[in-house]
Amino acid sequence: MKQYCKFESALDILIGKWKPVILLQLIANGAMRFSELQKAIPGINKKMLTQQLRELEYNDIVHREVYHQIPPKVEYSISEYGQSLGAVLQVMNDWGTAHIDHMNMLYGAEDRSEQE
Amino acid sequence: MKQYCKFESALDILIGKWKPVILLQLIANGAMRFSELQKAIPGINKKMLTQQLRELEYNDIVHREVYHQIPPKVEYSISEYGQSLGAVLQVMNDWGTAHIDHMNMLYGAEDRSEQE
DNA sequence: CGTTAAGGTTACTATTTATTAACCAGGTTT
DNA sequence: AAACCTGGTTAATAAATAGTAACCTTAACG
Numbered sequence: 001m002k003q004y005c006k007f008e009s010a011l012d013i014l015i016g017k018w019k020p021v022i023l024l025q026l027i028a029n030g031a032m033r034f035s036e037l038q039k040a041i042p043g044i045n046k047k048m049l050t051q052q053l054r055e056l057e058y059n060d061i062v063h064r065e066v067y068h069q070i071p072p073k074v075e076y077s078i079s080e081y082g083q084s085l086g087a088v089l090q091v092m093n094d095w096g097t098a099h100i101d102h103m104n105m106l107y108g109a110e111d112r113s114e115q116e
Numbered sequence: 117m118k119q120y121c122k123f124e125s126a127l128d129i130l131i132g133k134w135k136p137v138i139l140l141q142l143i144a145n146g147a148m149r150f151s152e153l154q155k156a157i158p159g160i161n162k163k164m165l166t167q168q169l170r171e172l173e174y175n176d177i178v179h180r181e182v183y184h185q186i187p188p189k190v191e192y193s194i195s196e197y198g199q200s201l202g203a204v205l206q207v208m209n210d211w212g213t214a215h216i217d218h219m220n221m222l223y224g225a226e227d228r229s230e231q232e
Numbered sequence: 233c234g235t236t237a238a239g240g241t242t243a244c245t246a247t248t249t250a251t252t253a254a255c256c257a258g259g260t261t262t
Numbered sequence: 263a264a265a266c267c268t269g270g271t272t273a274a275t276a277a278a279t280a281g282t283a284a285c286c287t288t289a290a291c292g
Contacts, residue, residue: 003143003205003206003209004139004140004143004202004205004206004208004209005140005209006209006212006213006216007136007205007208007209007212008136008212009212009213009215009216010208010209010211010212010215011127011130011131011136011208011212013215014127015127015131016249017249017250018250020123020124020127023120024120024121027119027120033268033269034268034269034270035267035268035269038269045250045251045252045253046269046270046271047250047251047252047270047271047272048249048250048251049270050269050270050271051250059215059219060218060219060222066269069259069268070257070258070259070260070267070268071258071259071260071266071267071268071269072257072258072267072268072269072270073268073269074268074269074270081218084211084214085211086120087207087211088207088208088211089119089120089123090119090120091203091204091207091208092120092123092126092127092204092207092208093119093120093121093122093123093126095126095200095201095203095204096122096123096124096125096126096127097122097125098200099125099126099129099175100122100125102176102197103175103176106176132279133279133280134280149238149239150238150239150240151237151238151239154239161280161281161282161283162239162240162241163240163241163242163280163281163282164280164281165240166239166240166241167280182239185238185289186237186238186287186288186289186290187236187237187238187239187287187288187289187290188237188238188239188240188287188288189238189239190238190239190240
């Protein structure tokens with residue numbers, strides 16, 4: 001009966017206000033430098049970008065490559081191991097897409113951005 | 117390139133300190149009443165239990181069945197539609213299990229509960 | 233008539249997360 | 263020499279999330 005009991009460890013590494021969009025960027029664009037990510041993600045600030053990248057790096061999802069130059073250059077990319085997350089995201093995406101439809105069916109398709 | 121762009125909508129319904137454990141309970145035990153959930157989940161309080169259940173109910177993952185009796189009886193269960201989440205949890209669980217191993221490999225298996 | 237029962241709600245506090253803005257390094261351009 | 267570049271860090275603040283404790287309902291029990 002403890003079938004799904006470890007799904008939280010997958011959940012944990014995706015949780016964080018900016019992690020999904022960071023991953024999406026890196027998946028779509030391959031290696032990106034810090035400033036490119038910052039430009040590509042409106043509303044994010046350096047601190048959050050650093051912090052979320054560090055957490056993804058700690059989990060070996062993202063690889064950080066430092067070029068010792070002045071001014072510095074640092075590139076982030078999905079790590080070899082991180083690629084394995086693709087299948088998970090795919091399944092979540094498929095279900096998520098269907099879920100949006102399901103919710104529209106239940107509550108109507110008016111673009112309500114709030115719940116309550 | 118917008119392959120996984122909706123995976124956040126799946127993520128959203130799983131986010132919340134108690135949602136995973138509530139789902140796990142309901143998956144394992146079928147219908148459970150409010151007080152049974154409260155007993156089964158150490159540390160949770162009425163407010164949080166109600167709130168998380170309401171969010172799951174709003175997303176049609178959990179079904180709420182009220183028995184009009186005194187004292188009241190309310191049973192919660194995974195809804196018909198909510199069953200479809202099972203496949204997602206399964207994939208996340210499998211990856212999560214492997215990820216725990218991967219992290220142990222990277223950082224050693226000493227039971228470090230903190231990062232940093 | 234006060235207490236108990238189940239399943240909540242409410243107002244208030246505490247803890248966690250996220251945001252803002254200022255600062256740093258060290259070489260290059262003006 | 264002042265200002266700019268990138269990729270950060272730090273301290274302080276705001277916003278969001280979670281936790282505590284007291285209260286509510288309606289009927290039955292002692």
